Amino acid sequence: MSATDTQYQQLDTWIDAHFDEQVKFLQALVQVPTDTPPGNNAPHAERTAELLKPMGFEAEKHAVPEADVQAYGLESITNLIVRRKYGEGKTIALNAHGDVVPPGEGWTHPPYGGEIHGGAMYGRATAVSKCDFSTFTFATRALESLQAPLKGGVELHFTYDEEFGGEMGPGWLLAKGLTKPDLMIAAGFSYQVVTAHNGCLQMEVTVQGEMSHAAIPDSGTDALQGAVHILSALLALNTQYLQVTSKVEGITHPYLNVGLIEGGTNTNVVPGKVSFKLDRRMIPEENPAEVEASIRQTIADAAASFKPPRGGHELKVDVRRMLLANAMKPLAGNQPLVSAIQKHGEQVFGEAIPALGTPLYTDVRLYVERGIPGVIYGAGPRTVLESNAKRADEHVQLDDLRRATKVVARTLLDLLA
Numbered sequence: 001m002s003a004t005d006t007q008y009q010q011l012d013t014w015i016d017a018h019f020d021e022q023v024k025f026l027q028a029l030v031q032v033p034t035d036t037p038p039g040n041n042a043p044h045a046e047r048t049a050e051l052l053k054p055m056g057f058e059a060e061k062h063a064v065p066e067a068d069v070q071a072y073g074l075e076s077i078t079n080l081i082v083r084r085k086y087g088e089g090k091t092i093a094l095n096a097h098g099d100v101v102p103p104g105e106g107w108t109h110p111p112y113g114g115e116i117h118g119g120a121m122y123g124r125a126t127a128v129s130k131c132d133f134s135t136f137t138f139a140t141r142a143l144e145s146l147q148a149p150l151k152g153g154v155e156l157h158f159t160y161d162e163e164f165g166g167e168m169g170p171g172w173l174l175a176k177g178l179t180k181p182d183l184m185i186a187a188g189f190s191y192q193v194v195t196a197h198n199g200c201l202q203m204e205v206t207v208q209g210e211m212s213h214a215a216i217p218d219s220g221t222d223a224l225q226g227a228v229h230i231l232s233a234l235l236a237l238n239t240q241y242l243q244v245t246s247k248v249e250g251i252t253h254p255y256l257n258v259g260l261i262e263g264g265t266n267t268n269v270v271p272g273k274v275s276f277k278l279d280r281r282m283i284p285e286e287n288p289a290e291v292e293a294s295i296r297q298t299i300a301d302a303a304a305s306f307k308p309p310r311g312g313h314e315l316k317v318d319v320r321r322m323l324l325a326n327a328m329k330p331l332a333g334n335q336p337l338v339s340a341i342q343k344h345g346e347q348v349f350g351e352a353i354p355a356l357g358t359p360l361y362t363d364v365r366l367y368v369e370r371g372i373p374g375v376i377y378g379a380g381p382r383t384v385l386e387s388n389a390k391r392a393d394e395h396v397q398l399d400d401l402r403r404a405t406k407v408v409a410r411t412l413l414d415l416l417a
Contacts, residue, residue, distance in 0.1 A: 003413045007146060008344075011409045014142045019402050023121070025051060026134040026401070027114035029098070030123040034160065036099040039074030041160035044098050048080060048133065048158055055141060057082045057156070062178060064168050074161070077168050081179060082156035084140060089152030092415060093181035094136035094408070095170060095363060096129045096378070097162035106392035120395040127387035127396045129187030132378035133158055135401065136185075139408035143416070150416045155181055159363065165323045166363035174370055183337055183373055183415070186364045189380030189387070190349065190404040193341045195334060196248045196357035197364070197376070199282035199327035201292055204275060205230065205299060208316040209308070211265065211272030220270045221312035224263060226303070227274040230317070231258060233302035234278065234295070246283035250356035256280045256295075277322070281359060284327040292321065328365040333373035336415060341377050344410040348403045360384070379404040 015022075028051055032044045042063065049059035064077040101124075103111035109122035116122075125131070140154050157179065159169030173179050188194055207227040212220025234256055241254040256278060263274030282291050296319055303317045338355050345353030355375075364374045379401040381387050388394045 003410070003417045007148065007413060008410050010146055011142045011413065012406050014145045015138060015402065015405050015409065018138060018141070022134050022138045022401070022405065023116075023398060025137070026121065026126070026131060029130040029133055030114035030121070030125055031112055033112050034099050034125065035102040036074065036160075036163045037102070039069075039099065039164070040076050041074070041099055042076035042078040045078035045080050045158065045160065048098070052082065052137065055137070057137070059158070062173060064172055069168060072164065072168055074164065074168070077160045079160060079169055079173055080156070080158040081173065083153065084144070084155070085153040086150035086416060087152065089416065090182040091153045091155055092412060093155045093157050093179065093184040093367070094140070095157040095159060095184060095367075096132035096136060096187035097159050097169060097363060098125070098130055098133065099160045099163045100125045100128070101163055101390050104392060108393055116398070119399060120397050122393055122395045124394055127380050127394050128389040129162075129378065131380065131396045131401055132187035135379045135405045135408055139405050139412060142405070142409040143412045146413070148417065152182075152416050154412060154416075155179060162363050165325050166366050170363045171366045174366060181367070181372055183333070184364070184367045185337060185408065185411075186362055186374060186376050188376035188378040189382065190345070190378070190400045190407070191351070191353065191382045193338055193345070193353055193355050194250070194358045194376035195330040195338060195355050196251065196284050197328040198251060198284070198359045198361050199286070199288055199365075200323060200325040200361040201280040201282060201288060201295070201321070202277065202323040203280075203295065204277050204320045204322055206273065206275040206318040206320075207303075208273050208318070209271065210313045212270045214268045214270055217270050218309040218312070220272065221308040221315065222270050223274040223315070224271040226306050226315040227261070227263065227276060229306045230299055230302040231276065233298050234258070237298065244283065244286070246285055246357070248284055248357035249354070251283055251359055254281055254283055254286065281361070282327055284329050284357070286327070288324055288326060292324070325361045326365050326369060328362065328368050331368055331371070331373040334375055337373065337375045337411070340411040340414040341375065341407060344407045348406050377404070377408070
């Protein structure tokens with residue numbers, strides 16, 4: 001049996017009728033902080049499970065062992081799975097992450113308020129990606145409200161490790177054999193369906209010199225000057241990267257960013273140690289092992305060419321890989337997802353929904369690496385910039401939330417009817 005226009009209309013009507021409830025659900029999720037770091041995210045999972053229960057959704061709580069989480073640099077993670085089985089057939093996983101970067105400064109609305117102004121909800125994770133806890137939950141509820149014969153099932157995967165790379169979120173659930181869906185949709189934005197994304201390499205570089213009094217600088221080796229020398233070599237690579245272009249629409253070229261620098265002990269002391277953390281975005285065509293080897297070589301060459309003062313020590317440089325997230329490459333089996341989202345997206349939003357790549361990296365790669373076709377689609381604007389994700393005054397337009405929920409519900413019906 002194929003889904004009919006009448007059924008699509010019934011889904012839309014149910015979502016409209018329950019939208020106030022959906023908004024309140026999202027507000028409650030936003031109001032429980034999940035700053036990562038420090039990453040004490042088990043309380044949010046408990047609250048989410050508590051909110052799902054009156055909806056008839058029993059959430060399995062999968063706590064990652066405390067020692068593993070702390071060795072990883074976080075405090076607590078409990079990942080949730082809600083399983084809804086309708087019959088024999090394909091299982092579609094819907095994944096959204098609850099962990100967020102800390103709010104930072106510059107907010108004009110409380111970052112954990114979930115306040116509504118001018119048709120938008122403001123707060124950290126309103127756009128990325130607690131909004132899609134609500135999109136996916138209410139799309140599934142709408143599907144079940146039809147009481148139509150369905151095949152297969154839906155799993156809601158609410159995880160808490162995307163900001164650190166996902167290995168303790170979906171990576172952990174998949175590695176433990178706790179889930180093995182056939183298809184998946186991950187949290188995203190409403191005006192495009194994303195089929196590919198960049199990879200990401202993050203490294204910490206520690207430059208060790210020799211501390212000395214600022215009055216007699218030649219008696220030591222300035223680790224900051226050494227670090228600046230290395231940084232200049234690394235940042236110069238961005239000029240070369242402009243020539244390395246991707247064939248994936250929506251993805252341009254690689255980029256290296258240094259986002260954190262720490263070091264020194266006092267104003268009147270020549271720094272003995274400086275560390276910095278770099279983030280290298282990799283286009284899908286690149287080989288991550290080659291990229292890492294190239295960066296390590298650039299660092300080694302720059303360190304070797306740094307000239308310490310006469311009698312000073314040579315620089316010692318330690319390079320530690322923090323994260324290696326592979327790019328997401330489209331799997332052929334994603335076409336039913338792409339087609340359904342594009343069809344319903346155009347009907348609901350009144351405009352074409354392109355399939356393209358994104359320079360971000362996400363948890364989806366962890367599913368795709370295991371042969372599970374996936375796409376990125378959910379509630380949000382046309383660009384990350386518009387949503388203020390990872391910046392002050394992050395927000396989601398409630399109309400996008402409502403319409404994306406309809407698109408996901410219709411897509412589930414097409415795939416499971």
